[in-house]
Amino acid sequence: MGSEQTTLVLIIPPHLQKRGRLIPSHHPIITATLAGVAKQAGARVFVMDMGVSGLNTEDVLEHLQFIKPDWVGLIPFEYRREMPIQPSLDLVEICRITLPTVRFGLLNCPLHSEESKEAVRNGDLDFAVFGDSEAFVYQVCTSQQWTGAGLYLSVDGHVQEYPPIQQVDWNLVKVPAWELFNLSRYVPSAHRYRKAPVLPMFASRSCPFGCDFCPHMLYHSSDTHSLRPVEDIVNEIQTLQRKFGVRSIEFYDPTFGVRRDHVLALCEALKKLETPIEWTCFSRTDLWDQALLEQLHQAGCRSILFGVESGNPEVLARTQKGIQLSQTEQFVSWCREIGIDTVASFIVGLPLETPERIVETIEFAKRLNPTYAQFHQARAFFEHEDWQSLGTVSGSWEETSASLNGLAYVPNGFTQTEIVQWLLKAYWQFYGRPQKVGELASTIRAWSDIKRLGKGVKQISSHFVVL
Ligand code: SF4
Known part of the structure; x- marks a missing residue:
C-alpha cells in the first residue's frame, strides 16, 4: 500500500x-x-x-x-x-x-x-x-x-x-460498497423479485454471443466472457445477507448460465446456504433443459428474463440472436411446469419491421403467455450500416420508451410516435386480457404483492411520459 x-x-x-x-x-x-x-x-x-x-x-x-x-x-x-x-x-x-x-x-x-x-x-x-x-x-x-x-x-x-484488460481479474473484484449509497433511492424492476431487500450482483461478465442490438459491451466492455468463481459468488451473497439483510439477488450477468458445469456448481453451493436466498437472472432460452431448470429452482431461482425480441422469424434472424421461436416456447413451458416466473422481453421497431410483423410479435407474446412481458423500442448503441440503411437513428436521448439508455431507432416506414403507439398497444393487448388479469391477481398473497404490482404499473406508465 x-x-x-x-x-x-x-x-x-x-x-x-x-x-x-x-x-x-x-x-x-x-x-x-x-x-x-x-x-x-x-x-x-x-x-x-x-x-x-x-x-x-x-x-x-x-x-x-x-x-x-x-x-x-x-x-x-x-x-x-x-x-x-x-x-x-x-x-x-x-x-x-x-x-x-x-x-x-x-x-x-x-x-x-x-x-x-x-x-x-x-x-x-x-x-x-x-x-x-x-x-x-x-x-x-x-x-x-x-x-x-x-x-x-x-x-x-x-x-x-495503457492497454485495457482483456478479461476481468476476479481477485480484484470486491463486494460492492453499497454502504456508501442511499439504497432507499433505488427501485428494482417490480416484476423481477418477490422478497425485498434486493441487491444485484454478477456471476460472470461479458457475453460470448453477438446479437446485433445488444449493449452489454457498454457497461462491461472487456472483450472476453468470464465466469466468477462460485466461492466468491457465495461469499458475496452471505456478506449482502449479513450487512444489508437481502432476501433476493438479481444476477445482472448479460447471459447467466453460459456454462452448465458452472451453473450446476453454483446451484449446489446455493442449496447449502444457511439462510436461503431467492434470485433471478437474465439468460437465453437455448441454454436450458428441464433438468437444469429444476436445479435452478431448487437453488432459489424464481424468475428468468430472456429476450424473444420478435415474433417474426425474419426480423429475429436478422438480429443474429440465433434462437428459434420454438425453443422459447419449450423453455417457457418447462419454467411454467417447474414454477419459475418468466419475463419475456420484446423489441418493437427492429430493422425490417412492418406493422404486420409487430402484430405477429404481439400475437406471439400472447400465445407464449410468459408470466410478464416487456416491450421496448429498438435502441441504437453502435453504428451499424445495416441499421442505418433500414431506418433512422434519432439524435435525441430523450425519445425513450424504456429506460434512458441508447438512441431511439425508427425503422423505415414508421415515425417515432407510431412506434410508441405500437408499444402501448402491445402492453394493452398483453396485460389487458382477462386471462392475464386473472393470473396476476391470483399471485397476490399479501399487501406487499399489491404494492409491488402497483410499482410495476407505474414503471410501465413512466415509459410513456414523453408522449
Ligand atoms: S442479447 Fe443476450 S445473448 Fe445476445 S449478445 Fe446480448 S447479452 Fe448476449
Whole structure:
C-alpha cells in the first residue's frame, strides 16, 4: 500500500430525468464495485449518484471542496444508464475552475468510445479508463502510480495510453460498497423479485454471443466472457445477507448460465446456504433443459428474463440472436411446469419491421403467455450500416420508451410516435386480457404483492411520459 492515503470521489453524472427520477433506478453496481475495490485498497472513497440523489452541479462542487479529493472518476456508462458524455464534461468544466489540482476523468469507458479519447486529447478531461476499471482503481489507490490497465492519460499535453484488460481479474473484484449509497433511492424492476431487500450482483461478465442490438459491451466492455468463481459468488451473497439483510439477488450477468458445469456448481453451493436466498437472472432460452431448470429452482431461482425480441422469424434472424421461436416456447413451458416466473422481453421497431410483423410479435407474446412481458423500442448503441440503411437513428436521448439508455431507432416506414403507439398497444393487448388479469391477481398473497404490482404499473406508465 502507498504511504499516503488516496482520496477519491466517484460520480454518476446527471442523467436525463422523467418526473425527476429514473424508474426503475437500477442499483449502480459498477460504481459500487469500484468503490469496494478502492476501499479494500485503503482509499477514502465518496460516491455521488447525481440523478438519483437530486444533486446539481453546485451541490457536487460544494461537496468536492469539502472532501478535497486527489481525483474524481465519473461513470457515465453505469449499468443500464448509458449516457452521452457531455453532461460529464460540463460538470468537469465547472469543477475544475475551483479545483484546478484535482484530476477528473471517466471510468469504465466502452472500448470503442472515441469521444472519451477525444475529450482527453482536447484537455476536457485529465484521463479516461477503457474497459473494466477495477485493476486501474486498485493500482492507483495502492501505488498512486497512474499507469493502470486501460488508462488514457494526458500529461502536460502528451497522451499516454495503457492497454485495457482483456478479461476481468476476479481477485480484484470486491463486494460492492453499497454502504456508501442511499439504497432507499433505488427501485428494482417490480416484476423481477418477490422478497425485498434486493441487491444485484454478477456471476460472470461479458457475453460470448453477438446479437446485433445488444449493449452489454457498454457497461462491461472487456472483450472476453468470464465466469466468477462460485466461492466468491457465495461469499458475496452471505456478506449482502449479513450487512444489508437481502432476501433476493438479481444476477445482472448479460447471459447467466453460459456454462452448465458452472451453473450446476453454483446451484449446489446455493442449496447449502444457511439462510436461503431467492434470485433471478437474465439468460437465453437455448441454454436450458428441464433438468437444469429444476436445479435452478431448487437453488432459489424464481424468475428468468430472456429476450424473444420478435415474433417474426425474419426480423429475429436478422438480429443474429440465433434462437428459434420454438425453443422459447419449450423453455417457457418447462419454467411454467417447474414454477419459475418468466419475463419475456420484446423489441418493437427492429430493422425490417412492418406493422404486420409487430402484430405477429404481439400475437406471439400472447400465445407464449410468459408470466410478464416487456416491450421496448429498438435502441441504437453502435453504428451499424445495416441499421442505418433500414431506418433512422434519432439524435435525441430523450425519445425513450424504456429506460434512458441508447438512441431511439425508427425503422423505415414508421415515425417515432407510431412506434410508441405500437408499444402501448402491445402492453394493452398483453396485460389487458382477462386471462392475464386473472393470473396476476391470483399471485397476490399479501399487501406487499399489491404494492409491488402497483410499482410495476407505474414503471410501465413512466415509459410513456414523453408522449
Ligand atoms: S445473448 Fe443476450 S447479452 Fe448476449 S449478445 Fe445476445 S442479447 Fe446480448
